[in-house]
Amino acid sequence: MITLSIEQSTTVCSIALMKDSDVIAEHAWEDTQVRNQYFFSVLPGILKKTSITPAAIDIFVTGLGPGSFSGLRCTLSAINGLALPDKKRVFGITSPEIMAWQIIQETAKNSVTVLGDARRGYIWHACYDRTKELPAARNLVSIIPVDQLSAKLGESEVIVTSDWDRIGKFLKEISPSGTLIEERCVPSARSAGELAFRKISMNLPSEPLLPIYLHPPVAARSISSAK
Numbered sequence: 001m002i003t004l005s006i007e008q009s010t011t012v013c014s015i016a017l018m019k020d021s022d023v024i025a026e027h028a029w030e031d032t033q034v035r036n037q038y039f040f041s042v043l044p045g046i047l048k049k050t051s052i053t054p055a056a057i058d059i060f061v062t063g064l065g066p067g068s069f070s071g072l073r074c075t076l077s078a079i080n081g082l083a084l085p086d087k088k089r090v091f092g093i094t095s096p097e098i099m100a101w102q103i104i105q106e107t108a109k110n111s112v113t114v115l116g117d118a119r120r121g122y123i124w125h126a127c128y129d130r131t132k133e134l135p136a137a138r139n140l141v142s143i144i145p146v147d148q149l150s151a152k153l154g155e156s157e158v159i160v161t162s163d164w165d166r167i168g169k170f171l172k173e174i175s176p177s178g179t180l181i182e183e184r185c186v187p188s189a190r191s192a193g194e195l196a197f198r199k200i201s202m203n204l205p206s207e208p209l210l211p212i213y214l215h216p217p218v219a220a221r222s223i224s225s226a227k
Contacts, residue, residue, distance in 0.1 A: 001200075002052060003059045004082070005193035006039060007186075008075045009067030009095040010162045015039055016189035017046055017057075021197045023190055025050050037074060054082060061196040063095040063187050065212040066116055066124050066141060067162070072211035080209070091196045091206040095162075098187035100128035100135040101195050103158055113156035115171070117163040118143045124214050125149070127156055134198060143214045150174040160185045 003018045008031070016026040025046045031038050047053065060079040065072045076092075083090050096114035103112045110130045118124040122143040128135035144152065153159060153175050161167060164184035171180055199206075 001058045001197065002056055003061055003193045003196060004043075004057045004079070005061040005189040005196065006075050006079060007063040007095070007098065007189040007192050008039070008071030009063045009065045010071075010186045011068070012184075012186040013039060013071065014189040015042055015046065016193050017050055017052060018190070018193040018197070021194050023193075024052070026190055028188070031071070039075075040078070055086060057082075058088060059196065059200065060088060060090045061189075061192050062090070062092050062209075063098055063189075063192050064092045064207055064210070065095050066118070066214055067095055069211070069213075076209060076211065090209055091200065092209045093192055093195050093199075094126070094141055094207055094212060095187045096124075096126040096141055097128065097135055097137065098191045098195060099160060099162065099185060100126075102185070102188065102191045103160055103181070104128070104130050104135055105191075107158060109157040111156040112158045112160060113153065115149075115159065115161040115163070115167070117161075117166045118214055120215065121146050122215075123149050123167065125152060127152075133202065134195070141212060141214070146170070153179070162186045 001020055005016045007014050011032050013031045014028040017024045027042050060083045062075050062079055079090055099114045100112040113127045116124045123146055124143045126141040127138040159175050159180045
């Protein structure tokens with residue numbers, strides 16, 4: 001199974017071309033541009049280097065966030081477009097699950113809490129436990145007021161965030177000793193591809209193919225209601 005995996009939920013973006021769970025080629029880059037379209041420049045080079053054509057790709061995988069609004073929307077639009085002509089499968093995984101998978105592989109810890117800055121005085125979080133095959137989510141990705149976070153942090157052996165530059169200092173003040181990874185960690189396309197391969201092999205479904213936005217939409221008043 002040939003998989004093209006893309007992760008653009010943070011400013012550290014990556015793309016990986018994989019055969020089953022093995023990486024054929026990958027590339028990562030820092031992207032602070034508004035439209036997150038740099039991977040359109042990367043993809044042709046990876047395909048040329050590996051002599052793999054778009055038609056040979058069986059599965060398209062993406063991280064779903066939470067994270068960069070433009071990165072998530074751009075990635076989903078692109079891979080849906082690439083998959084459409086031959087009706088190839090698109091598989092989505094939440095970005096916190098991808099991060100939890102990475103930490104579980106890198107450490108001997110049995111539980112991971114993944115956090116991010118949800119803005120407006122909130123933190124998004126999700127907790128995962130090690131199992132034989134996959135990270136097992138204790139809860140859906142959800143948001144919590146900043147002042148309620150400390151009560152949640154004793155539930156896991158490891159705490160990790162992709163927003164260290166924004167909330168790292170705060171997390172150091174409230175995290176239990178020895179649990180916090182004191183650096184920025186980001187989900188990778190390689191890990192997304194590995195997880196997708198495992199889930200598909202276990203006949204598990206994709207997450208809904210929508211970017212994960214945790215705040216309710218902010219709607220402007222209609223002209224009629226303003227009168």
